[in-house]
Amino acid sequence: METAAPGADGTAGQVTVGLEISQWKYLSGEADDPQMHAILSVRVDGTDGGGRVGGPVLAQVLAVDCSSSMTWPPEKLHAAQQAAVAAIRKLPDGTPFAVVRGNEQAAMVYPDTQRMARASDRTRARAERAVHQLVAGGGTCIGAWLDLCRRLLTEQDAPIGHVLLLTDGKNQHDERMPLAGVLDACAGRFVCDAWGIGDGWDGQELLRITRRLHGSSSSVREEEALPGEYAKLMDRLLTKTVPELAISVTPMPGAGVRYLKQVFPTEAELAAEDGTGRFVTRAWGDETRRYQLCLSADPAGRPRREDLQLAVVAVDVPGGEVRLPTPQPCLVHWTDNPALSRQTDAQVEHFEQHQRLGEAVAAATDAHRRGERDLAEHQLGRAVQLAHAMGADEQLGRLARLVRVDDAAAGRVALRPEVTAVDFQHLITASSHSTYGPASGTGTGAATGAGGTGGVTVPCPVCASKAPAGARFCPACGHRFEERP
Structure with missing residues (x-):
């Protein structure tokens, strides 16, 4: 994981910003549309006790x-x-x-x-x-x-x-x-x-x-x-005293920015200013937010088996006395080894699972509105399965208001007879609040620990859900993995 600390001199009363990038850098050079996904963690500290930027509150x-x-x-x-x-x-x-x-x-x-x-x-x-x-x-x-x-x-x-x-x-x-x-x-x-x-x-x-x-x-x-x-x-x-913070993504030649979106603590759309790679976020206090970055890349003519810089990520706070982190690279390593290219960063997978959970809840809501209770039950079962795989106990608790959970890992549920339309609306708004996600793993894809698995995931051969690379069982369907070297 690439990390920029807020600074070491301990200056009191100054707002500091930190930036971390978590990604799995290996991409297949044979993919039709190679995309690099990374999670950016941005944190702000020091907004309390004299760390206000730019005057009036709000x-x-x-x-x-x-x-x-x-x-x-x-x-x-x-x-x-x-x-x-x-x-x-x-x-x-x-x-x-x-x-x-x-x-x-x-x-x-x-x-x-x-x-x-x-x-x-x-x-x-x-x-x-x-x-x-x-x-x-x-x-x-x-x-x-x-x-x-x-x-x-x-x-x-x-x-x-x-x-x-x-x-x-x-x-x-x-x-x-x-x-x-x-x-x-x-x-x-x-x-x-x-x-x-x-x-x-x-x-x-x-x-x-x-x-x-x-x-x-x-x-x-x-x-x-x-x-x-x-x-x-x-x-x-009233603790939010930083009016805005900008995230700038500068792609290298042959790369492009597909999107940047906020995924924690809630989902939010971000649009680049004037078609540039500068994205403005609003109203910060002492907090951490996470963003999913998607970059496109062209492997043609690029060297294999070495790390290449795909983009540079930087943050700034316009008009404020703020200590900023050093810009951080997003890397790519083109490989022909499928054992490397098929793995995924655990943070990226966590937030993509959360997105799928939200889609299942929305589909269940639409089905219930149309009177299709069996389909609503099926979609809620899928949501329960995803929440269980993520270890999202709070989401599971909310889902349990609408269904009786018989087997969370398999997604076997029964829609409660007393469920009403507004119960689905409460679930939709609650599902927009994401969990923080797993601890950062390998970041750029270097092996860590005894097994070299770090925070990467691999697909289950039965249900295609992502599982930690060192897991013995699939957290979604329970399939037992073969012993790995």
Whole structure:
């Protein structure tokens, strides 16, 4: 594993950034479309206690669903009001903030004109009173809500813009302001976290929003839990003082960047700026995030049996006094040995398994919506099998709410008769939160330990699932491997 430490002189009060690359460098020179996958681990430290970059904390907009479905049960609107109040009370003095009411259009709740207030004892109290006077009615057009949030935040100079969106329904009036176009306009302007409440919201819709706007999707099963969740989210948000961090990938001649996407702690889309290899990520505190990098490569005319530099990865924080890591190479080693080229880095495999788990959950949700219970059960069985192979106990626990697990390794499950549509929506949002993954293995593919297996994986000859190179059994299907030299 290639590692760049934050630095050795222990400078107090300075933000530091670390970068690690985990990959299996061996590729077959005979492959039709050779691709190199690597996991980039980026960590930020020192944002607390004087490590702030660039001034004000953030500008915050609370978007509250006030469509007619929020009127029943009454506890739902009350929970939304209490949650908004909990968030407002967390805002430090001087923070620009606003509250937006959403139905088939968007309107200001506080302030009463289209601007943002500055948090103080007086403005927080006025905002609380305005929130408690909210009345629900009308339809749902989430695009209109986000568009008003965008216009409010555009007027602010705070380096971090954030929207906290709550909905209990589907985007039924999209024709009024299509969400696709609004997301294009909002991308890069602010971070959005979205919450589902009640039983009528669409988990895939929330993921569509938060993946594009670098936030996370969540939900509550019990309305009374929402205020506490909002308070915890605001506590986490207020530790984020680095507005943005850019990851630059510079491919060598004969190589190209296919994509870079965030895979931990949640999935997020990343787009290169102006077609370059520079990808901007948003709103950092003291935390680690992981990204999957995919590079294309052409072996024609390249030497075999030696390490070659395929790309260089660097990170920077625009406009900040930050200690940055040394740029790190992503390597390739062209080989004709299938025993080497068929192996995979364990971190890469972990996050690809997580993606397959999410796809199985989405397919199960679609099948259940169509009334195809047998297919839904089959897809949930596949999800259980993947979660078991990954050792993802939290995901297994969530899946067990929907199915009785008879044999996790084989994916044998039985759909519970009392399962409802909203249970699938909770599962979708939860599945977007990934686990950290295995410890880094060999990184560039050099042999480690007695068996030289490190963190690489090999395919099972029975089910094709990936297993650690030194494993005796396949973690997915239980097949016993032959003794390996």
